[in-house]
């Protein structure tokens with residue numbers, strides 16, 4: 392039914408590299424929030440969960456003198472642009488349907504206003520859902536990027552979410 396599962400995405404070395412950089416626990420929490428919101432708003436839960444999982448994969452580490460520099464980050468950050476591009480490349484490489492890959496990539500591009508000159512863009516329901524999902528998991532001072540989860544538990548959570556998506560898709564097909 393699906394060309395690519397969340398587990399295929401999650402276990403790819405490129406995803407591992409960037410998801411660990413911006414916080415694996417946060418990525419998984421946003422994937423779950425996106426899934427639940429997608430059901431509430433009648434959006435494809437597979438696309439929403441993938442966008443949620445990969446939404447922060449464009450982060451760069453803005454360090455100065457060995458310390459995280461928030462001002463440098465605020466000034467120079469383009470993580471939604473880089474994330475949209477990285478996610479698209481990864482999904483196409485894994486064999487994702489190109490229309491889905493584009494939709495996921497755009498949801499990543501618009502998941503925040505933080506890098507935009509103004510905050511007046513009109514989002515599709517999917518783009519809005521991923522933005523809300525990210526905001527739901529945000530902690531003050533960017534702490535959500537530092538919450539830890541070990542690989543085994545992370546993998547189990549991803550496999551569980553894959554099952555929930557398959558179940559939801561089966562439900563939709565039979566109704």
Ligand SMILES: [Fe+2]
Pocket residue numbers: 417421446447525
């Ligand atoms: Fe985020």
